[in-house]
Amino acid sequence: MVVSEEKDEIQLLDMFLSIGLDRRTAENALVNPKVTANLTAVIKEAKVVDGCSKTVGNLLYMVATKYPAHALIHRPVLLEYIISSKIKNPAQLDAALTFLSNAGPEPFQLKDFEESCGVGVEVSIEEIRSAVTAVLEENMDAILELRYHINVGNLCGQVRKLHPWADAKLVKEMIDEKLHGILGERTAADDKKPLKKKKEKPVKVEDQTNAVVTSIPPSEEEVNPFNIFPQPEENSKVHTEIFFSNGAIWRAHNTKELLEKHLKATGGKVLTRFPPEPNGYLHIGHAKAMFIDFGLAKERNGSCYLRFDDTNPEAEKIEYIDHIQEIVKWMSWQPFKVTYTSDYFQDLYDLAVELIHRGLAYVDHQSPEEIKEYREKKMNSPWRDRPITESLKLFDDMKRGLIEEGKAILRMKQDMQSENKNMYDLIAYRIKFTPHPHAGDKWCIYPSYDYAHCIVDSLENITHSLCTLEFEIRRPSYYWLLVALGLYQPYVWEYSRLNISNTVMSKRKLNRLVTEKWVDGWDDPRLMTLAGLRRRGVSATSINAFIRGIGITRSDNSMIRVDRLEYHIREELNKTAPRTMVVLHPLKVVITNLDSGVIIDLDAKMWPDAPSDDVSSFYKVPFTNVVYIEHSDFRLKDSKDYYGLAPGKSVLLRYAFPIKCTKVIYGNDSDTIVEIQAEYDPSKKTKPKGVLHWVAQPSPGVDPPKVEVRLFENLFLSENPAELEDWLSDLNPCSKEVIPEAYAVPSLASGAVLGDKFQFERLGYFAVDPDTTPGRLVFNRTVTLRDSYSKGGNK
Secondary structure (H helix, E strand, O other), rough: OHHHHHHHHHHHHHHHHOOOOOHHHHHHHOOOOOHHHHHHHHHOOOOOOOOOHHHHHHHHHHHHHHHOOOHHHHHHHHHHHOOOOOOOOOOHHHHHHHHHHHHHHHHOHHHHHHHHHOOOOOOOHHHHHHHHHHHHHHHHHHHHHHHOOOHHHHHHHHHHOOOOOOHHHHHHHHHHHHHHHHHOOOOOHHHHOOOOOOOOOOOOHHHHHHHHOOOOOOOOOOEEEEEOOOOHHHOEEEEEEEEEEOOOOEOOOOOOHHHHHHHHHHHOEEEEEOOOOOOOEEEEHHHHHHHHHHHHHHOHHHHHHHEOOOOOOOOHHHHHHHHHHHHHHHHOOOOOOEHHHHHHHHHHHHHHHHHOOOOOOEEEEOOHHHHHHHOOOOOOOOOOOOHHHHHHHHHHHOOOOOOOOOEEEEEOOOOOOOHHHHOOOOEEEOOOOOOOOOOOOOOOOEOHHHHHHHHHHHHHHOOEEEEEEHHHHHHHHHHHHHHHHOOOOEEEEEEEOOOOOOOOOOOHHHHHHHOOOOOOOOOOOOOEEHHHHHOOOOOHHHHHHHHHHOOOOOOOOOOOOOOHHHHHHHHHHHHHEEOOOOOEEEEEEEOOOOOOOOOOOEEHHHHHOOOOOOOOHEEEEEOOEEEEHHHHEEOOOEEEEEEEEEEEOEEEEOOOOOOEEEEEEEEOOOOOEEEEEEEEEOOOOOOOOEEEOOOOEEEEOOOOOOEEEEEEEEEEEEEEHHHHHHHHHHOOOEEEEEEEEEOOOOOHHHOOOOOOOOEEOOOEEEOOOOOOOOOOOEEEEEEEEOOOHHHHHHO
């Protein structure tokens, strides 16, 4: 039977892959029984069991996951249009699904259907080019004013209004190409965040067309993602149907009496819970869970529990409990109440006794190996039908410590022949002679997650029990137990888990990285733990903006590229981090036409848009006859596309003067450059293209202040290291670079403290590290200035 099931699953996977789905999407479909059934039916209905193109396959997947159930009678018609390539892109399919959703089971005219989704409409390249040209000309004033800050998505939308069925990718590429032709290469100013206007003037009637383009639409962070959830008073509907192998069906829902009792206890408020296990540090996936659990409660003026799921005394530590409470607060969430599953141990025990009384639980003596074997064969335990009185006595013996660890467990009597393996008589209690970090030594039996989680949700009157999609298969078991005990049933909803590229987020893998010292602790800045991100200089605000931006839907289980997170980090730091100058790899430059004793104090901007009369927006930098630039900013051979310093060439030192290289001093060999000699232009008449950051000796013969700088790259080389069998071999050997003696401007060295964040001009954003000591500043690079996400690299 097991071999047959595995064979069926392999065949289904092969079929899903044959229609062009990527492996991750295909495997995720298999995890979800509903998607599996729908996709299988769609493939068979479309007669493509032997495969099809990726384009068609992706459209079929959309049909399987989005098709309106009340219009199933029309699905064969839609599939014919897809297979014949009359509907060939997502925009057409979305329009078709909307049409069919409105039509429902009623008949409709094919002409109306085809018109609604652009069947037969061919948009030529010339038509697209003409529309792009027209849109850009109409918005030319805004383009020239905003340059590369123009909202390209808005421009694409205007083209789509002219040609709804045009190839979206081609439209974007043409707009980018045309903008480059109009504006030329991006400048440093183009990469800076535009200054927000404090007050908008009323729009005149004649300016309204342009206003539509130049105004900033609501950002992804401003959209309310919580509208999808029902109100507490609506929680009487059927949550799920539990199918039994004997043909019986339990329709889990709250009776009128249960719901009224619940609403009376809560006053109709939304109550959620964030339930981490205290067996490790929280990572960015937990940030998504917090955003959903705390965010929904906040949006509905409700409350959210911080509940520690502490059912396993062997894995939990006070250290982790303290960390979780501290990090939840740092993430700007305020728990309504901090609770522990162990607070309810007596209630859970009493309900387990009740479950035995009802003939729905029994004490079992099978070993883990025997349990696994019997489950694979869908066989009942030999002790499944033992008398209720016998199980009651044995369970009491378990509680009193009269039975050895591993010799007895309590199991729920569910359905060993079910199609859902999570109904195979799950374990409710185990014996463990281990003191509990929170409950002490009162108990020697501990409830399982499957038993405790749903009951505590009910006892705490949780209105919305929210978790990741891998728990969807446990939903029947969740409701089975609540129905069996006659308890209030929360509304359960699963969302896609957060997967970020070039990292791992499994607690087991994170624990191994830490304990085997592949990284420098749970707060290593290369990890996606929240402690690591904080140490790196990432704020809770930017993490929450990132989470809100990716949304909380069920459908997207794809890998989120790390540069999407970096985009949100960069967006915030660009507004909040003052500018300063640091040279990582100093190359000495001697200004030969400036006396060695002369010190010129210059004003440098802390903010790019600093008003000239705002003294607080500037810091002082000394300019002397010895300055240092980056080694990488000097070349012996010049070229047209190079803006650094070269023999005979001039560059501008930021906030200072133009300098021209007059001589190169070598070391013991002709490859080692130890010094550059240059002349500066005090009149500033020279107008070089290149602008370099620099640091000067603060006084003759005195080196600039030294700081330690740590540069971080992705911890793993592969996008998805968790999929690799030998995932540790994928660790990036260059993920951390320590520069022990970078040169800094004096104001930074004397004024920076823990918690401060800066933009090191031309290098990136940096934060003061906790390793900082008096006389030794340490900085972590938070993120570079480079932004691939907003330039079209997003996923």
